[in-house]
Amino acid sequence: MNLVWHRADLRLHDNPALVEALKSGPALGLVVLDPNILQNTSPRRRAWFYQNTAALREAYLRRGSFLLVRVGLPWEVLPQVVSELAANRVYAVRNSTPYARLRDQKVGEALPGRVSWLEGQYIQEPGNIVKPDGGPYTVFTPYSRRWWAAGAPVLLEAPTYFPPTPLPLGLDLGTVPQETPGVPLPPAGEEAAQRALEVFLRDRLTGYHQTRDALGGEGTSRLSCYFTLGVLSPRLAAQRALQIGGEGARKWVNELCWRDFSGDLLYHRPQMMTQAFDPRWNDLPWNDDDELFEAWLQGQTGIPVVDASMRELQATGFLSNRARMVVAQFAVKLALLPWQKCERAFRDLLLDGDNASNLQGWQWAGGLGVDAAPYFRVFNLITQAEAHDPSGTWLKRWVPESGGKPQPYQTPLLDLHLARKRYLAVAEKIAKSEPQGSA
Ligand SMILES: Cc1cc2nc3c(=O)[nH]c(=O)nc-3n(C[C@H](O)[C@H](O)[C@H](O)COP(=O)(O)OP(=O)(O)OC[C@H]3O[C@@H](n4cnc5c(N)ncnc54)[C@H](O)[C@@H]3O)c2cc1C
The missing domain is CATH 1.10.579.10 (DNA Cyclobutane Dipyrimidine Photolyase, subunit A, domain 3)
Incomplete structure (x- = not known):
């Protein structure tokens, strides 16, 4: 059995870590509640993360598998869970903030040769779009030209069911905490995110280039909170928009390019x-x-x-x-x-x-x-x-x-x-x- 360690990819659709994990047998999801991240954020953002974790657990259950939740430092928790479940490998979608890179390096050292890192947080992974001389871009326009020329990676379907997962008797799946956000939250989970995407594509995409600057934000998608936690795949969103086409679609997908550019800037310059x-x-x-x-x-x-x-x-x-x-x-x-x-x-x-x-x-x-x-x-x-x-x-x-x-x-x-x-x-x-x- 393999583990899929979800971090900023709280989804089953277009998830390369999940698809790879399932190639060699049953797979179980895992979310680690990392105090280094959760204690350093606000109640509203914690609540949003918890609600989307709960929705992911439901999505696993509906397909006959489970999502484990554990609390602690990932480089301590992962080896424990791997040994508790006698898991073969861990699969995870790469993240590239300075803390995420340090964390993943420590996890890799704690489980040598047993973690596979896949690309899937962005349309073009930080570090992939480089100048002809191999250096990073610092200006958006030339970055975006190469980004568009690179084309989008192929989308991956969500598995409809999981092979039966043999679990040790009495395994504690762990609890998803609840927290009062203090603000109204959008509906959580990938199905809600995909519905919100479709509504945006139907109602606002065509005129996006003309309405996107309204201060009240009524002309844009408001999907950013889903992209941030990877509840919605940016590759899916871009592909759906480009299928519809037009000036609005191109402008909107160019904003997803800004998202990738941001990831790329931080990847090359953690300072x-x-x-x-x-x-x-x-x-x-x-x-x-x-x-x-x-x-x-x-x-x-x-x-x-x-x-x-x-x-x-x-x-x-x-x-x-x-x-x-x-x-x-x-x-x-x-x-x-x-x-x-x-x-x-x-x-x-x-x-x-x-x-x-x-x-x-x-x-x-x-x-x-x-x-x-x-x-x-x-x-x-x-x-x-x-x-x-x-x-x-x-x-x-x-x-x-x-x-x-x-x-x-x-x-x-x-x-x-x-x-x-x-x-x-x-x-x-x-x-x-x-x-x-x-x-
Ligand atoms: C000072 C400042 C702080 C920002 N902080 C964040 C942040 O913490 N998180 C965040 O996701 N975005 C941030 N943005 C970018 C942008 O404002 C939001 O992504 C956007 O307003 C979200 O609304 P939307 O989903 O309706 O966007 P849409 O206009 O519908 O755009 C689609 C998606 O493209 C991405 N996107 C759009 N504009 C940008 C941009 N300028 N840079 C990077 N990605 C973009 C987002 O993922 C967004 O959901 C910031 C911008 C500024 C100027």
């Missing part, structure tokens, strides 16, 4: 976790003002578009890409809040919180050297709201005191005009300084 991609930007005069940080986090700055965004995120765990860019730019370029602290707090609020995409998003929007984003592009927070929420409905919903108007509804905590001038003066000097090599 991005704490350092600016272009280290010169570490030298911005950061402002460790706790009061300003709290006001930003709670949506109490007095600036409607910033406050609506952060209040929506606090209340729902989701925020549109446009609103994410707005609050990240405000925090980094105008308030000069330490970006690492903001990125961390932001990730904990997002149901789709993901190291690679969040770091890329923060460093891109904050002009810290990711991609070719120009430092001097500083959003006008009034015109952003006018352009992307023209009726003011979204502003009014989250900041009723604004009356749906984008102008400050009270004296803002920051003079936007002065803050912009201050940032541009310093940023210009940094941009003209000698490059120090990227993070």
Whole structure:
């Protein structure tokens, strides 16, 4: 019997680890509740992970197999489970964050020669798309050209049933914990995710390229929380969209390419976790003002578009890409809040919180050297709201005191005009300084 160790791939469909494991006999699923990850995240994100783990257990049961749940450090738990079940091999879909790579190295050392690592978290695995000279890309457009040219890997079907799995008598399958998320969660599990995908494809894909920038996020798929935990295969999603075709589909799949690009950036530059991609930007005069940080986090700055965004995120765990860019730019370029602290707090609020995409998003929007984003592009927070929420409905919903108007509804905590001038003066000097090599 083989074990399929699920991490950021809480699904049976298009799961190469599962397909490989089943090639040589029965297979059992395993989720390890790793304190290094779970104790370092927020209740809402833990709850979302638990609910999707429970849904995966149901999916195994429906096909005649089981999902084991164990608590502990993976490099200690895996050898115990392998010996308890007399399992032959462990199969897992590769992850590539710095912690995941360290964890997997330790697991590989604890079970020498008995773990198979498969590709399946991304459409193109981090490290696979390289420049003609073999080096990593740092700019999205040339990366995306090669990404599109590479074509998508072949999709794998979910097995309809599992061969009977002989289990030791009295085996404790382990409990999936429950936690109160504090926000309404979307329906969990791969079937719900695939239904949500189909609704998006039917109703919003065609016009996606025109509607995706709405601040309220009504034009996009809202599938990110499924992609982050691998509940939905990005390869399946891309394939379904491209079958429908059109400009909207191409633009949408290009966003999945951004997801892969984010994974690739972090894979090649783990320093991005704490350092600016272009280290010169570490030298911005950061402002460790706790009061300003709290006001930003709670949506109490007095600036409607910033406050609506952060209040929506606090209340729902989701925020549109446009609103994410707005609050990240405000925090980094105008308030000069330490970006690492903001990125961390932001990730904990997002149901789709993901190291690679969040770091890329923060460093891109904050002009810290990711991609070719120009430092001097500083959003006008009034015109952003006018352009992307023209009726003011979204502003009014989250900041009723604004009356749906984008102008400050009270004296803002920051003079936007002065803050912009201050940032541009310093940023210009940094941009003209000698490059120090990227993070
Ligand atoms: C400051 C900031 C922080 C971000 N943090 C995260 C994060 O923690 N997790 C996360 O999944 N995305 C993050 N993003 C990217 C993006 O905002 C979200 O993926 C997107 O808004 C999710 O909504 P959706 O599923 O409706 O996206 P859609 O527009 O429907 O796009 C489809 C999918 O493509 C991927 N995607 C879309 N845009 C991007 C992007 N710019 N970068 C990487 N992947 C993208 C997501 O998986 C998304 O579900 C961040 C962006 C910024 C600017």
